[in-house]
Amino acid sequence: MNALVALCHFCELHGPRTLFCTEAVHPPSPSPPQHGSAIPADRDSDREGEGLTMRANGSANQRTGMCEGCRSLPASHPGFVSVDSETGIRYLSHQHPRQPQLFSVVRQACVRSLSCEVCPGREGPIFFGDEQHGFVFSHTFFIKDSLARGFQRWYSIVMVAMDRIYLINSWPFLLRHLRLTIQSLQSTALKVFDTEQGVCPQRAVRMNSAFSPAVFPHQRSGNAARSLTSLTQHPNLWASLHSSFSWLLKACGSRLTEKLLEGAPTEDTLVLIERQTEQEEEMIGWEGAEGGGPKPQQSQSEGLQGRDFAYEDGKGKELHGPRFRSLRHLRQVLGPTEFRQLAWHVLMGNQVIFRGAEPGLIQSAFDILKTLLPVGCVRAVPYSGQYEEAYRCNFLGLSPDVPIPAHVSSSEFTVLVDVLAVGKASLYPSVCDDAVLSHYQFIISSANTQPTDRGPSLLNKLEVALSNENLSVDVVSHCLLCLKEEWMNKVKVLFKFSKVDGRGKEDTQRALVVLGATGSGEEDNVRLLKFWMTGLSKTYKSHLMTAVRGGERTLSQ
Amino acid sequence: MLGEMMFGSVAMSYKGSTLKIHHIRSPPQLMISKVFSARLGGSTSGSTNTLQDSFESISQTCPSHSSSIAHSTPVDMPSRGHSEDGDSGIARSASLSSLLATPLPSPGSSFSSSCASSYQRRWLRSQATSLQHGPMPRWSTEEMFTLSDESCSSNPVVIRRKKIAISIIISLPEREEESHNFQEFFFSHFPLFESHMNKLKTAIERAMIVCRRIAESSQRVQVYLCRVMEALGEFRMTVWNLYMAPRISEPVWLTMVSQSAERGPLCQRFLKEMSLLMDHGAKNQFLPALLTAVLTYHLAWVPTVMPSNQPPIKAFCEKHTSQTVDLLAKSHPYNPLWAQLGDLYGALGSPVRVCRTVVVGRRRELVQRVLYVLSYFIRCSDLQENTEPEGQTDNPANPSPPQPSNPAPCPERTNEKPSSPILESAHCSEGSSENIPCPVLESSSPSLCSERTNEKTFCPDPDSTDPTPCPKRTSDRTENPETGQEGLGEDTDFAGAGLEQILANQSPLLHRVQFHIGSPRETENDGQLKGPTGAGCGQSLDRKLSRRLLTDIRRNESSDSALGDSDEEELSPRQQCTATGLQEYELPLPSSETVSRPSVNHFGRSLLGGYCPQYMPDFVLQGISSDQRLRQNLMNDLEHTVLHPALDEPVAEAVCIVADTDRLSVQLATSQRRVCEPGRLGRDVLVSSLVNSILTSVLQLYKLNVNADFCVMHLEDRLQEVYFKSQTLAEYLRGQTRVHVKELGRGLGIESGDIPLLAAVASTHSPYVAQILL
Structure with missing residues (x-):
């Protein structure tokens, strides 16, 4: 807990004193908010003159010094430390806190608990404090001492924190545990007291000696300075107090724990995690079976290339040359109609083939186009020397001379973009801008006969955002994310209806109405939904499959 | 004495x-x-200049971290002289909006932890109340009489x-x-x-x-x-x-969080009640309006839909417990009760606003239905209490070797008079005649009308x-x-x-x-x-x-002699530091077995009220039959909340959503504006079409016999969409000085009716939004 615990004593000669103090030193900020580093410490200047003036007027000339009763660890003792390995919190115990700012805080708490605040019955719990000096839970108690005035000495244990609400909330807990500590100290001291009284009954000694109130404390000043160690005859008193105070700080801080929920991961996150796991498993599999030989490794990396490309942005950076920078850029270069046509094919799940001499340029086009789709729907072969079938990839880059098979070029599910360089001088320029791209020609061809200007709704909305130059590229990409999530949620419902519940056409149609997927562009919307369904994560699908069984069970119950 | x-x-x-x-x-x-x-x-009760003072002291302390600390964006701060403004409300909130701007990572930044706003609030709390830097008065230091x-x-x-x-x-x-x-x-x-x-x-x-x-x-x-x-x-x-007062025995959200086993029936019942409610107030769009207001002000639902980066552990519907927050609680303990209170009042945005919801109506059953449905949307974390197992005597708090027998409690040394036996017995008889010893929590009963029906007996x-x-x-x-x-x-x-x-x-x-x-x-x-x-x-x-x-x-004039020679005799800290430059002896940290059990006394259980006999100013949610007392007290209560927030942090505005099930109206009362129109508590709440479409589609799916579990998952997905939309709005507003509502509508599909909701949601992750929209 953000607090410290101290044992204080009211010395007959020296007044209230801090004997032993345990503080919790927290590790530097945990990683997530890197910006929120610690607050600088030097704050003493604002407190000057405002503090509760505890100075005794004109008493400065009184003797200074400490007796045994005011001391816990000898000056040469380095103190104690315990480390909570799980959290890195260090619990430090010394006679006084190590941090200068806390020195006066503890001093205040000590003086107030033993000299200012009044607890009915003198022994017991009390809470006091203010924003300036911190807040204190204090428990005062007596310890038997056969040689002390009234045969007892007065102590308190204080817990100091800045969070008053937290401290007050913890009252029942602190009271319960501090009582144990105190009772244990008291009973140990009581035994010592009884033994001492048995040996030499002090009452009789005192009755027989001449008594003068004025000199009373000084008369016995040699004895007044008994330490708590001597009163309890506990050889490891301070070590065990350190342990119990450290425990108290830790236990009080973890007394209540929160169960705080966060949202489900997006489908994109899930798919990425699944792919990563798959990849790791494959790696392990290769290494285990073949001993990590070069050949399988190679073929594996080839196989993974396509998948890697879908989410590893780093790769593209190695390739130089002109590039597409954003959807809006792509749209400007291709022209709105051509862009619409191309985006439509992408969204419908058709195979998009780019053929040209510039792998970097082609890859940048894919990088941008794939943002239109859920991660699970992207299978790309960025640049290949031969045609790859549509089931293997929906994004395919080809070198200029690769022929397209006839069944592909005649298919309405394919769109081909030929990238032709117009001017020679502009190859591999150091800067890429639109002027450079204008040296290229993009020829789009497809056997598709469907109109591409009606739907899907997602594309219509995206085009509005793209065409509004007031909206920055970042805003547009957020807008696209929203649209994708919106449609992914519709995909989930459709999956539930058609694949999990196996509902008929009529019901599915009703669901589409509910989802707002009907109306203009309905056909395209439905195609989009069906294609995107293939991109749902395995985790999600298997959950729905099992949950429906569980759900039906509950219904039949 | x-x-x-x-x-x-x-x-x-x-x-x-x-x-x-x-x-x-x-x-x-x-x-x-x-x-x-x-x-x-x-x-003026000194609160304004108090805030000012604490703000100044804070900003003094962290000059080099001006972008890193919550309270450290001194934009447009009125000088100390101006802050003593008699008309407190608006001036204060304006200054607070800059005062409390929390530099959270932008939605587009690389900060990937979900639950960012929850995390941030807790982290800042642990820092603000840290002892490590010595006492740092946060506010209220000069509260006077x-x-x-x-x-x-x-x-x-x-x-x-x-x-x-x-x-x-x-x-x-x-x-x-x-x-x-x-x-x-x-x-x-x-x-x-x-x-x-x-x-x-x-x-x-x-x-x-x-x-x-x-x-x-x-x-x-x-x-x-x-x-x-x-x-x-x-x-x-x-x-x-x-x-x-009676409480909702099974608040939907908290019950789902705490016991995932009974999720199915719970979802079923929740949707049934919500569906009935939707049909009841269909003409007036009662439920959409109410939910618009609740989602706008009780903002704790936002972190619960912010997507996590971890794969689901068990069942899909079971959301994640946030691991980052978990870790924070261990390394930098903050007060979970405080966090929960803030969640419930919706104090997640910037500037900090706190909100309560009161449902008024003579038809008990209907009011209870509304309360039940809202208990899904008004969210907070669930609390677990870690205690030592029963009967464990060997406690680490005990510094001695375990005693053979527990020592008797310390002798009573009280000098006070013994209490009057007559009165004692009077207490007893009063106590025993009532059979409600501690009705903090009602026992759960199967029907919705599980609330105590005998309030009359005690109030x-x-x-x-x-x-x-x-x-x-x-x-x-x-x-x-x-x-x-x-x-x-x-x-x-x-x-x-x-x-x-x-x-x-x-x-x-x-x-x-x-x-x-x-x-x-x-x-x-x-x-x-x-x-x-x-x-x-x-x-x-x-x-x-x-x-x-x-x-x-x-007494007050007497010298402080009781303190003795207090200051001088002890070693100064500096001396002390040099004296103990040695390495401390390391001791193992004692560990003790703890048992986790659901906490009983937490705000999630106590502040979600049932159908109460009377309006109460503390409850986050409550139902009442008549708004008479509400009308008398509401404005004063809201003002008081701003001046003395129970939340222990400055609050810019207090609002109360008043839903009337008899008139099917939803109004919003705020501490910032006194209502001029007589007979009205606040202004009417406009329906967000986003909320309306979410509700409609979830309930239509339910009517198409999709199982309830899935409908609730869909509802969460749709709420997540609202969160994503708020990110878009935040991104749009970045660097913008004026809001072009038409552009938002045409370009981004954000309708004007959705802007208050989306802005509020956005302010939980992008505090600058509030400054632009204010």
Whole structure:
């Protein structure tokens, strides 16, 4: 807990004193908010003159010094430390806190608990404090001492924190545990007291000696300075107090724990995690079976290339040359109609083939186009020397001379973009801008006969955002994310209806109405939904499959 | 004795307010005191400049981290002189919006932890209350007690060494278990108790100011007493209600969080109720309007839909517990109760706004249905309590080798009079005649109408519980003198003697938990309150007050000799550091077995009220049959919330959503604007089409017989869409000075009706949004 615990004593000669103090030193900020580093410490200047003036007027000339009763660890003792390995919190115990700012805080708490605040019955719990000096839970108690005035000495244990609400909330807990500590100290001291009284009954000694109130404390000043160690005859008193105070700080801080929920991961996150796991498993599999030989490794990396490309942005950076920078850029270069046509094919799940001499340029086009789709729907072969079938990839880059098979070029599910360089001088320029791209020609061809200007709704909305130059590229990409999530949620419902519940056409149609997927562009919307369904994560699908069984069970119950 | 407990035996020079809690063993009582410095003039309660001060001290302390700390964007801060603005509301909120701007990572930045806003709030709290940097007053350091209203005076005079204390004594129930339960409730709900105490203080302040204007002294005392009694009655009733009012037995969200096993039936019931409700108010769009308001202000749902980066652990529907927050709690402990309170009041945005929802209606069943449905959308974290296993005696708190037998508790050394046995028995009989020993939580029962139906037995209708604040009642004193004595212990000359008696007879039902009050006392004679003569109680009050005052002066003027030679003799910290440059001896950290069990006394369980007999200002959610009391109190309550937030952090605005199931209307009352139209509590809430479409599609899916579990998942997905949309809005507003509503609509599909909701959501992750939209 953000607090410290101290044992204080009211010395007959020296007044209230801090004997032993345990503080919790927290590790530097945990990683997530890197910006929120610690607050600088030097704050003493604002407190000057405002503090509760505890100075005794004109008493400065009184003797200074400490007796045994005011001391816990000898000056040469380095103190104690315990480390909570799980959290890195260090619990430090010394006679006084190590941090200068806390020195006066503890001093205040000590003086107030033993000299200012009044607890009915003198022994017991009390809470006091203010924003300036911190807040204190204090428990005062007596310890038997056969040689002390009234045969007892007065102590308190204080817990100091800045969070008053937290401290007050913890009252029942602190009271319960501090009582144990105190009772244990008291009973140990009581035994010592009884033994001492048995040996030499002090009452009789005192009755027989001449008594003068004025000199009373000084008369016995040699004895007044008994330490708590001597009163309890506990050889490891301070070590065990350190342990119990450290425990108290830790236990009080973890007394209540929160169960705080966060949202489900997006489908994109899930798919990425699944792919990563798959990849790791494959790696392990290769290494285990073949001993990590070069050949399988190679073929594996080839196989993974396509998948890697879908989410590893780093790769593209190695390739130089002109590039597409954003959807809006792509749209400007291709022209709105051509862009619409191309985006439509992408969204419908058709195979998009780019053929040209510039792998970097082609890859940048894919990088941008794939943002239109859920991660699970992207299978790309960025640049290949031969045609790859549509089931293997929906994004395919080809070198200029690769022929397209006839069944592909005649298919309405394919769109081909030929990238032709117009001017020679502009190859591999150091800067890429639109002027450079204008040296290229993009020829789009497809056997598709469907109109591409009606739907899907997602594309219509995206085009509005793209065409509004007031909206920055970042805003547009957020807008696209929203649209994708919106449609992914519709995909989930459709999956539930058609694949999990196996509902008929009529019901599915009703669901589409509910989802707002009907109306203009309905056909395209439905195609989009069906294609995107293939991109749902395995985790999600298997959950729905099992949950429906569980759900039906509950219904039949 | 009471005086010493309140003021301490030695005078303090500290100017700010001090808080104290005493536990009196016999008779068992808790005493809560607040000690203020008194000042003349300046009717504003000092809160504005307090905020200003604390802000300044904070910004001084972190010059080099100006972008890293919550309170450190000094944009457009009015200077100290301006902040003493009489018309507090708007000026304050404007300054707060910059004051509280929390530099969270932008939605587009690489900060990937979900739950960012929850995390951030907790992290900042742990830093703000950290001891590691020494005490850092956060606010309220100069909360004063104002004795007069000469507000025009430029700088209010602080009268040196003049202190006024207000104490409340709560008699604890006799029975151990009841007493334990009440104490657990009291300490966990302390911020609410304290807030009511502040309200009481304000009332006493006003009473003093008013009675100063009265020339005739006897009348003056009467007026003073009447007002104080009224405020006290209010306090007592509020606290009583807080403890006793019915609660929603199974709030949907918390039940889902805590017991995922019964999720199916729970979803089923939730959707059924929501569907019925949707149909009921279809014409007026009652539910969409209500949910628009709830989602806009009770913002704690936002972190629960922010996508996580971890794969699901078990079932898909089971959301993640946030691991980053978990880790934070361990390494930088913050107060989970505080976090929960903020969640419930929706204090996640920037500027900080707190919100409550009241559902009014004569049809009990309908109101309860609304409450039940809303308990899904008004969210907070669930709390677990980690305790030592039952019967474990070997406790790490015990510093000695385990004792063979538990030592007897320390001997009672109390010097106080034994409590009156007559009164003790009176307590007992009162207690046992009621069969509701501790109704903090209602036992769950199968139907929706699981709330206690017998409120009447412990809270009669408002008219009869209203205290009749008349000093004549002091004549009752002769009938039952023991009570008066008991309330005061040995301090019989204390002015509160008569007052306590009046209270004791107000409502017999309050006997189990009694509230006593000591009247405010001044430690210096200001010559104002002391009238030479007066009738009845007033007279004795004056006489006692003056005697009291004299003794206090004497005490306060005495030297602080009790402290002895305090400062000089100990080693200075610097000396000490050099003295112990050695490495500490390392000891293992003792570990103890703990058992986790659901916490009982937390705000999620206690502040979601049921159909209550009366309006209560604390509840996050509650139902009432009549809005009479609500109308009387709401504006004052909202203002009080802003001045003395129970949340222990500055609040810019307090709002209350009032849903009327009879008229099917949803209104929003705010602390910032007084409503001009008579008969109205606030302005009407406009329906967000986004919320409407979410509700419609979820309920239509439900009607298509999709299983309830899936419908609820879909609902969460749709709420997540709202979150994504808010990110788009935030991105759009970045660097924007003006909002083009048309552009938002056409370009981004954000309709004007959705903007308030989306802006509020966005302010939880992108605080600059509020500054632009303000």
